[in-house]
Amino acid sequence: MNPDLQREREKATFESIDLTYVTDGGREKTRRRRYIESLVLNDPAFKHEDFSFLTRNEQINLGAKLSILLEKKIKQYNLHDEDDLKYFRGAFPHHAFLVHHLMFKPSILGQGTEEQQKKWLPLADNLKIIGTYAQTELGHGTFLRGLETTATFDPKTDEFVMHSPTLTSMKWWPGHLGRISSHAIVVAQLYTKGECHGIHQFMVPLRSMKDHTPLPGVTLGDIGPKLDGFLDNGFLKLDHVRIPRENMMMKFAQVTRDGSYIKPVNSRMTYASMVLMRVAFTEGAAKVLSQACMISVRYSAVRHQTEMTPGGGEPQILDYQSQQYKLFPIVAATYAFYLAARNLKAIYTGAQDEFKVGNFESLADLHSISSGLKAFCADACNKGVETCRHACGGHGFLQASRLPYLYGLATALVIVEGENTVLYLQVARYLMKCVSQAMAGQKLPSLVSYMTEERQHQWSVKSQADLHDLSLLLDAYKHRCQRLVTMAAEKLQNQIMSGSAQHEAWNNTHLSLIKAAKAHCHLFVVRSFVDGIRTMDTSESARAVLKSLCQLYALSGIQEHSGDFLHDGYLSGDQVSMVSDFTASLLATIRPNAVAIVDAFDVPDAILGSVLGRYDGRVYEHLYESAKQSPVNKQEVHESYHKYYKPLLQSDRAKL
Numbered sequence: 001m002n003p004d005l006q007r008e009r010e011k012a013t014f015e016s017i018d019l020t021y022v023t024d025g026g027r028e029k030t031r032r033r034r035y036i037e038s039l040v041l042n043d044p045a046f047k048h049e050d051f052s053f054l055t056r057n058e059q060i061n062l063g064a065k066l067s068i069l070l071e072k073k074i075k076q077y078n079l080h081d082e083d084d085l086k087y088f089r090g091a092f093p094h095h096a097f098l099v100h101h102l103m104f105k106p107s108i109l110g111q112g113t114e115e116q117q118k119k120w121l122p123l124a125d126n127l128k129i130i131g132t133y134a135q136t137e138l139g140h141g142t143f144l145r146g147l148e149t150t151a152t153f154d155p156k157t158d159e160f161v162m163h164s165p166t167l168t169s170m171k172w173w174p175g176h177l178g179r180i181s182s183h184a185i186v187v188a189q190l191y192t193k194g195e196c197h198g199i200h201q202f203m204v205p206l207r208s209m210k211d212h213t214p215l216p217g218v219t220l221g222d223i224g225p226k227l228d229g230f231l232d233n234g235f236l237k238l239d240h241v242r243i244p245r246e247n248m249m250m251k252f253a254q255v256t257r258d259g260s261y262i263k264p265v266n267s268r269m270t271y272a273s274m275v276l277m278r279v280a281f282t283e284g285a286a287k288v289l290s291q292a293c294m295i296s297v298r299y300s301a302v303r304h305q306t307e308m309t310p311g312g313g314e315p316q317i318l319d320y321q322s323q324q325y326k327l328f329p330i331v332a333a334t335y336a337f338y339l340a341a342r343n344l345k346a347i348y349t350g351a352q353d354e355f356k357v358g359n360f361e362s363l364a365d366l367h368s369i370s371s372g373l374k375a376f377c378a379d380a381c382n383k384g385v386e387t388c389r390h391a392c393g394g395h396g397f398l399q400a401s402r403l404p405y406l407y408g409l410a411t412a413l414v415i416v417e418g419e420n421t422v423l424y425l426q427v428a429r430y431l432m433k434c435v436s437q438a439m440a441g442q443k444l445p446s447l448v449s450y451m452t453e454e455r456q457h458q459w460s461v462k463s464q465a466d467l468h469d470l471s472l473l474l475d476a477y478k479h480r481c482q483r484l485v486t487m488a489a490e491k492l493q494n495q496i497m498s499g500s501a502q503h504e505a506w507n508n509t510h511l512s513l514i515k516a517a518k519a520h521c522h523l524f525v526v527r528s529f530v531d532g533i534r535t536m537d538t539s540e541s542a543r544a545v546l547k548s549l550c551q552l553y554a555l556s557g558i559q560e561h562s563g564d565f566l567h568d569g570y571l572s573g574d575q576v577s578m579v580s581d582f583t584a585s586l587l588a589t590i591r592p593n594a595v596a597i598v599d600a601f602d603v604p605d606a607i608l609g610s611v612l613g614r615y616d617g618r619v620y621e622h623l624y625e626s627a628k629q630s631p632v633n634k635q636e637v638h639e640s641y642h643k644y645y646k647p648l649l650q651s652d653r654a655k656l
Contacts, residue, residue, distance in 0.1 A: 023601060
């Protein structure tokens with residue numbers, strides 16, 4: 001054990017495991033997660049080469065091998081629980097599992113009839129077919145109404161004709177489409193009797209089940225290397241491919257034998273499934289960020305650099321206040337996101353009984369905050385991982401640090417399942433609707449009820465002692481949100497009153513609308529953190545640490561967006577200075593516990609996969625060992641010397 005890390009852990013004022021229970025959701029969940037992870041980590045069948053040193057083809061081959069092995073092991077261990085499956089697959093490096101096949105199955109379950117589920121789910125469960133979800137096109141992503149792929153019903157043959165009429169209608173990005181998938185759920189515009197009924201989902205066979213070659217009319221392949229790793233994202237072009245009418249997902253909408261279209265009784269269930277997906281993305285952002293924090297904080301406790309005083313030796317870089325200010329707010333944000341995701345999931349779970357009886361009153365509120373939270377946490381994760389990489393200096397640039405890979409994942413989160421700007425505008429549209437309802441005297445849903453609360457004119461903080469009161473921090477965020485939402489609504493209305501068309505007014509107000517949406521999401525995260533601390537069952541020492549992290553998260557946000565709080569005089573310049581001073585004191589408070597706080601994320605070395613973030617802290621030994629594993633170093637004299645450098649270097653040898 002590196003002596004620096006040993007000392008860091010010995011001086012902690014709390015037990016790391018107590019915070020582990022917080023992020024996992026309880027003692028029993030931690031016990032279960034560790035057990036499930038051990039099934040993977042202790043199984044010699046899962047030992048494999050380092051992905052970083054493989055070619056792309058080798059990565060795809062190894063990924064396929066591990067994916068199939070994983071699914072077989074899941075059946076061997078008889079794992080069915082949602083959390084167990086998440087833990088088991090989460091123990092794999094580089095997402096070496098059929099992640100998009102896992103999205104394919106919920107589409108069948110969520111959109112297929114009982115007969116369709118009975119037909120396709122057993123095949124998918126037993127990997128008799130491997131599927132993907134094909135929605136995004138070369139020319140359209142988030143704007144679903146703009147999708148160009150068509151599904152035209154032919155009553156003569158009782159079939160749908162699937163077609164990609166333009167270059168931009170080609171499906172682009174679906175994972176496992178490039179080399180692996182045999183089937184796809186294709187999202188297309190439905191046409192019957194010459195009328196378009198909007199987008200629907202269709203089961204489309206892609207490859208022969210005998211030799212895996214593309215079926216007639218199907219053109220597909222891999223789109224090429226990307227930032228986030230080896231996954232074979234693909235393209236798909238359909239040239240009048242015919243499928244049976246029964247291949248349309250008909251749980252909610254149907255097409256009859258004569259081509260008549262039967263509308264869904266309630267189309268809003270589609271949004272309900274989106275909520276759960278975006279909860280998963282929020283949890284994913286927290287998980288990626290937690291690993292980056294573990295790496296950068298542990299490395300910062302081991303790395304010594306630059307004398308503070310002449311002859312005084314080089315301190316740990318974690319002792320520098322500037323390094324603390326880089327990292328500690330990100331650590332705090334990670335805990336905030338875990339608690340926000342849990343809060344959102346609890347709200348969603350509580351609404352399920354209402355959905356079952358056809359009451360969807362809370363769905364718009366849920367869909368709005370889930371969309372916004374996915375965007376808000378993904379943005380913060382993307383920025384946070386890159387800051388963690390910067391905090392590790394040159395060594396953070398190495399693949400062996402794991403940080404470049406985590407950055408790839410964080411970047412993907414920003415654009416996957418809805419580009420973030422579009423999601424913020426969805427939130428803003430909902431907020432503007434709520435403003436109209438509030439002005440009409442209607443009662444607002446719980447997550448936006450703050451809009452109708454009496455607005456305070458000045459923050460009631462008088463001294464730094466007041467900043468310990470989490471309620472006062474929450475007040476500041478509530479006021480900011482009230483003002484920004486109201487201001488956006490007024491700007492939008494002014495645009496319309498001045499003669500702008502609705503769409504022009506909306507576009508001209510984008511910046512204010514997005515700012516209001518972000519503030520709404522920020523408020524939800526801060527409130528989730530505050531409420532979580534108040535209600536969680538944990539030790540007092542752990543609660544004290546969490547409170548400091550909550551204060552840091554809220555106060556660093558006030559510093560970052562100080563203009564929002566100063567704009568109408570709610571905060572004064574003196575109060576902003578007070579926040580700055582107290583934030584600095586929080587860094588000093590958190591510093592003795594920093595390593596123990598990130599240890600609580602409880603990611604084993606074999607999963608973390610970082611030479612900089614290993615539990616033992618022996619950074620330099622592991623860096624050297626990793627470098628020696630590179631295939632480039634297997635030859636004493638590299639082949640490039642004999643091919644290219646030797647002729648050049650020896651051409652004038654006689655003259656020398």
